[in-house]
Each structure stands twice: as structure tokens, then as C-alpha cells.
Amino acid sequence: MNKVILAGGSGFLGSVLARYFATRAKHVVIFSRKPQPAVGNINTVQWDAKQLNNTWVRELEGADLLINLTGKNVNCRYTEANKKEILESRLDSTNVLGLALQQLQQPPRVWIQSASATYYRHAEDRPMDETTGEAGEGFSVDVCKAWEKTFADQIAPRTRKVLLRVGIVLGMGDGAFPRMLNLVRAGLGGRQGDGHQLISWIHEKDVAQIMHWLYQHETLDGMFNVTAPQPVTNAVFMDTLRRICKMPFGLPSPGWLLKLGAGVIGTETELILKSRWVIPKRLQQEGYMFAFPTLEGALKDIVG
Structure with a gap:
């Protein structure tokens, strides 16, 4: 590959992808609001999205490849101001990238849009795949719907477009996992809520490899769920993490306590209590082989 563009690539997942593609492309360019010095063949270009x-x-x-990761972090209170920024940061960046592609003599061969598996409803009864999954309700789902429609509306006849509904990405750089790990090490790593809610997780390395794999497979476009093939309940997730960390106990966090704590630290309980039972049907049908298909293997690799 000659050049990979990571729009909004200065965060956790962008850093993972930058390191991955730096060994597979001559140039990796990050679009970011903040200037950053070049690191090897990774350069940052300022934009306002x-x-x-x-x-x-x-x-x-x-x-060769454009990956759009832009969007305000949803780990915040859903005030009107934050909700406005969460929505607009996603729609504005997608729109402006679409406009840019129409001006180019040689647009990117592939545009991968990173979206969210939050699109699907709270599910404890059956898994959600790309063909039979059902959309949920509420603010987060409305954002996902508007985000996906904006991407679908972009006219890019010379660019193959791929949309990814990404689950909870596990890695030490940032995101939910380091916070879960800290809870476990502090003895607070029991089940959260009733513990029955499903967690559709994926190892950071698989996210990078899936994007590269989709780039390489020229007949694939449309929407893919990006989650590991074996989601687990919250109770099993926390138990597995405690076992790997050799922590013999973990105090549970009932729903009322989570609501209180969320208000204190400035987040929403939806991020913890919504059951995301999402499976990667299309990836499996098309032959992608997961590097980390099981939670225990993923956590052992990350905690190390």
C-alpha cells in the first residue's frame, strides 16, 4: 500500500491502526484537530472535520484506503450540548469527506466508515446479525441511524464503501478495558447490574486486521458487524478478567450504584448495562479468521 488516511485518527483506535498500517504502507496520514510531530512514516495533518x-x-x-474514525467520545453525560456535539461531529466529518472525494482526480480506492454496534436493540433473547438484527431506540441509536444514512448518501462511484458496526474494542491504550481492569485490581470487579447483559467485544488487533482484510477483498462492500464470534455476559467477562488477573474476589455493582457512580464521574449507565448481543455473521461467511476468537485468549494477550 502507498498511503492510508486515518480521519479522526488521534485517539485510541486511531493509534492502533496507525501502528498497524505503518508497517504495511509507505505513508500513514492522520487527520486531527491538534498538530502532532511526525513519527516515522506517520504524519498528522490538521483539519476541523x-x-x-x-x-x-x-x-x-x-x-489506497480512507478510514473515518471521527466522532466525539460517547463516554460523557448526555447533556444537550454533548448530544449535539456527538451527533454533529459524526455527520459533519462524513459529509465533508464525501464532498472532498468528489473533487479528486484519483479518490481513495476504499472508504471504511467506523460506526457502532450500539445500533442494535438491547438483546438478551437472541443474537443480532447483519440480516436479522433489529434496531434499538433512544438517543444513541438515533445517532447511529443518522450516521449510517449520511455515509450511505455520499456519492463516491469510484470508491468502494464499507460500513463497520464495531463492538467494544479491547486494548490497553484507552476505551472501556483499562477502566474494567482497574476495577478488578481494586477488588471491585464483580458483575455490573444483574450481569446478564451481553458484551460484544473484539481485540484491537482483529479490528486492524479486519480493516486490512476488507481492503484486500475487492468484492466486499456494505455493512459488517465487527465483533468477536463469541460474546459473553457481563458476569462471565468480569469473572474471566478476575481469573486472569489472579484476583480471587470482586464486589458486584448493582444498577442503582452504577447510576449514582455514572453521575459522579460524568458518564451514562447505558454504556455498561445495555445488552449488546452482536455476531459477525458476514465476516465469518466471507472467511475472515479471527486472531482472538475467545475472550480468554484476548484478555491473556492484552493483560499479558
Whole structure:
């Protein structure tokens, strides 16, 4: 590969992808609001994720792969101001990238849009796949629907478009996992709520490899669930993590306590209590082989 573009790639997942593609492409370019010094063949170009600017638009010319990760972190209270920024940061960046591609002589060959498995409803009765999964309700789902529609509306006839509904990404860099690990090490790593809610997780290395694999398979487009093939309940997840960390006990967190704690630390209980039973049917049908199909193997690799 010659060039990979990571729009909104300065966060946790962007860092994972930058390291991965740095060994597989001549150039990796991150679009970020904040300037950063170059590191090897990884360069950062400033953008505001809203307005066209020749500085970043010309970086897209002739790129092999564009991955859009842009969006305000949802780990916050859903105030009106935060909800507005969560929605607009996703829609604005997708729109402006679509406009940019229409100006190019040689647009990127592939555009991968990272979205969210939160699209699906709370599910404890059956798994959600790409064909039989049902959309949920509420603010987060409304954001997912608008986000996906905005991506679908972009006119890019010379670019193959792929949408990913990504589950909870496990890695030490950031996201939910380091917080779960800290709870376990503090003796607070019991089940959260009733512990029955499903966690559709995926190892950070599989996310990177799936994006590369989709780039390589030129007949694949449309929407894919990006989760490991074996989701587990919250109770099993926390028990497995305690066992790997050799922590013999973990105090549970009932729902009322989670609601109280969420208000104190400025987040929402939905991130913990919603049951996401999502399976990667299309990836498995198309032959992708997961590096970490089981939770225990993934956690052993990450905690190490």
C-alpha cells in the first residue's frame, strides 16, 4: 500500500491502526484537530472535520484506503450540548469527506466508515446479525441511524464503501478495558447490574486486521458487524478478567450504584448495562479468521 488516511485518527483506535498500517504502507496520514510531530512514516495533518481545506483534501488524492474514525467520545453525560456535539461531529466529518472525494482526480480506492454496534436493540433473547438484527431506540441509536444514512448518501462511484458496526474494542491504550481492569485490581470487579447483559467485544488487533482484510477483498462492500464470534455476559467477562488477573474476589455493582457512580464521574449507565448481543455473521461467511476468537485468549494477550 502507498498511503492510508486515518480521519479522526488521534485517539485510541486511531493509534492502533496507525501502528498497524505503518508497517504495511509507505505513508500513514492522520487527520486531527491538534498538530502532532511526525513519527516515522506517520504524519498528522490538521483539519476541523467540518470545512474543506486544500491542505488535507490533497492528502486524499491517490490514497489506497480512507478510514473515518471521527466522532466525539460517547463516554460523557448526555447533556444537550454533548448530544449535539456527538451527533454533529459524526455527520459533519462524513459529509465533508464525501464532498472532498468528489473533487479528486484519483479518490481513495476504499472508504471504511467506523460506526457502532450500539445500533442494535438491547438483546438478551437472541443474537443480532447483519440480516436479522433489529434496531434499538433512544438517543444513541438515533445517532447511529443518522450516521449510517449520511455515509450511505455520499456519492463516491469510484470508491468502494464499507460500513463497520464495531463492538467494544479491547486494548490497553484507552476505551472501556483499562477502566474494567482497574476495577478488578481494586477488588471491585464483580458483575455490573444483574450481569446478564451481553458484551460484544473484539481485540484491537482483529479490528486492524479486519480493516486490512476488507481492503484486500475487492468484492466486499456494505455493512459488517465487527465483533468477536463469541460474546459473553457481563458476569462471565468480569469473572474471566478476575481469573486472569489472579484476583480471587470482586464486589458486584448493582444498577442503582452504577447510576449514582455514572453521575459522579460524568458518564451514562447505558454504556455498561445495555445488552449488546452482536455476531459477525458476514465476516465469518466471507472467511475472515479471527486472531482472538475467545475472550480468554484476548484478555491473556492484552493483560499479558
